[in-house]
Amino acid sequence: MDVTPVTKPAPHQTARGVGDCEVPPLVAIVGATATGKSDLAIALARRLNGDVVNADALQLYRGMDIGTAKVTALERGSVPHHLLDVLEVTQEASVSAYQQAARAAIAGIRSRGRIPILVGGSGLYVRAVLDDIEFPPTDAATRARFEARAAHEGAGVLHAELALSDPDAAEMIGPRDTRRIVRALEVGALTGRPFTAFLPRPVYADARTVQIGLRLERADLHDRVARRVHRMVELGLLEEIRTLRDQGLDRGLTARRAIGYEQGLEVLEGTMSCQDAIEATVVGTRRLVRKQDTWFRRDARVAWIDAAAGDPDGPSSALDRALAAIQEGLAASDPEAS
Numbered sequence: 001m002d003v004t005p006v007t008k009p010a011p012h013q014t015a016r017g018v019g020d021c022e023v024p025p026l027v028a029i030v031g032a033t034a035t036g037k038s039d040l041a042i043a044l045a046r047r048l049n050g051d052v053v054n055a056d057a058l059q060l061y062r063g064m065d066i067g068t069a070k071v072t073a074l075e076r077g078s079v080p081h082h083l084l085d086v087l088e089v090t091q092e093a094s095v096s097a098y099q100q101a102a103r104a105a106i107a108g109i110r111s112r113g114r115i116p117i118l119v120g121g122s123g124l125y126v127r128a129v130l131d132d133i134e135f136p137p138t139d140a141a142t143r144a145r146f147e148a149r150a151a152h153e154g155a156g157v158l159h160a161e162l163a164l165s166d167p168d169a170a171e172m173i174g175p176r177d178t179r180r181i182v183r184a185l186e187v188g189a190l191t192g193r194p195f196t197a198f199l200p201r202p203v204y205a206d207a208r209t210v211q212i213g214l215r216l217e218r219a220d221l222h223d224r225v226a227r228r229v230h231r232m233v234e235l236g237l238l239e240e241i242r243t244l245r246d247q248g249l250d251r252g253l254t255a256r257r258a259i260g261y262e263q264g265l266e267v268l269e270g271t272m273s274c275q276d277a278i279e280a281t282v283v284g285t286r287r288l289v290r291k292q293d294t295w296f297r298r299d300a301r302v303a304w305i306d307a308a309a310g311d312p313d314g315p316s317s318a319l320d321r322a323l324a325a326i327q328e329g330l331a332a333s334d335p336e337a338s
Contacts, residue, residue, distance in 0.1 A: 024110050025330055026206055028055075028118040029322075030126055031214035032292040033285060034224040035307045036318065038071050040214065041119035042079050043319045048117075051080040051109045053102055055120025055129065058258050060087045060098070063244050066237045067260040069228065082109070089255040090248040096135035099128040123295035124200070130211070132203045136187040136195075146182040155181055169195040202299060210329035212322050213302040220308060225285045229260070229278060238264055238274070259284040303329055
């Protein structure tokens with residue numbers, strides 16, 4: 001158990017009403033790729049006496065720096081960062097393991113009187129930290145048994161079985177979605193509870209939580225994505241991928257499928273040209289942006305601010321808006337916080 005004494009930040013290091021509570025709030029910066037989340041998180045951390053906690057699944061991987069726009073060593077030196085570079089590219093990321101690690105990091109940050117600032121665009125990873133979510137166990141043998149049955153009997157047979165044991169899950173999972181059907185049956189077999197009992201619900205695990213979303217007009221965001229991809233190539237993305245391939249990237253179940261890295265591996269294998277890889281990466285990132293935007297906009301608790309206010313490449317105007325949104329969010333959840 002961490003028994004580090006709790007010390008309050010100096011008044012000049014916090015925004016009024018944000019850091020003067022017994023338990024520091026949890027601030028989350030969310031939104032699509034290339035909206036400036038990392039810059040804003042660092043600016044907030046400097047203003048609020050905070051630490052940054054990564055919620056980008058791919059930035060968990062050691063060596064995946066250029067292609068994930070990971071913050072630099074210099075930026076990490078000025079603001080403490082947590083849960084960067086904790087996995088090898090051959091390892092598979094786990095949301096449940098991440099949840100435990102992130103919540104432990106947040107508890108440690110708070111125990112030191114500092115404000116945890118969660119930042120990232122991996123929606124489920126963000127929800128795993130913020131919301132009251134329980135992850136069901138897994139068992140390779142049980143899963144393999146259902147997968148073998150699906151291959152032999154067909155997904156439709158297993159879907160019909162699921163409809164009898166867990167009708168709500170069967171209604172939300174298509175009859176051809178073998179992977180999710182197998183997972184639902186696995187969860188039922190292991191826990192005796194319906195798969196839907198483990199689905200995320202928009203209920204904060206910690207009432208003193210504020211989510212700030214960064215938004216940008218779609219055309220501007222698409223332009224940023226294109227410029228960002230070209231800049232990554234100029235910085236040496238292909239060489240980074242070559243180095244990671246030597247470390248087993250091409251064998252990684254999760255890392256190798258990352259946008260940009262998958263295309264880079266094809267370039268190195270001679271199955272795709274550099275120009276085609278760049279175009280495919282831009283298209284894939286824009287598709288990801290749309291999915292991220294849809295995911296976070298479903299959450300009515302997110303306070304959205306304009307990422308392009310003032311200087312589009314700087315966080316200063318966004319910082320002012322974020323501080324105001326945090327103040328408002330805390331006042332709404334706890335009138336005494338204001």
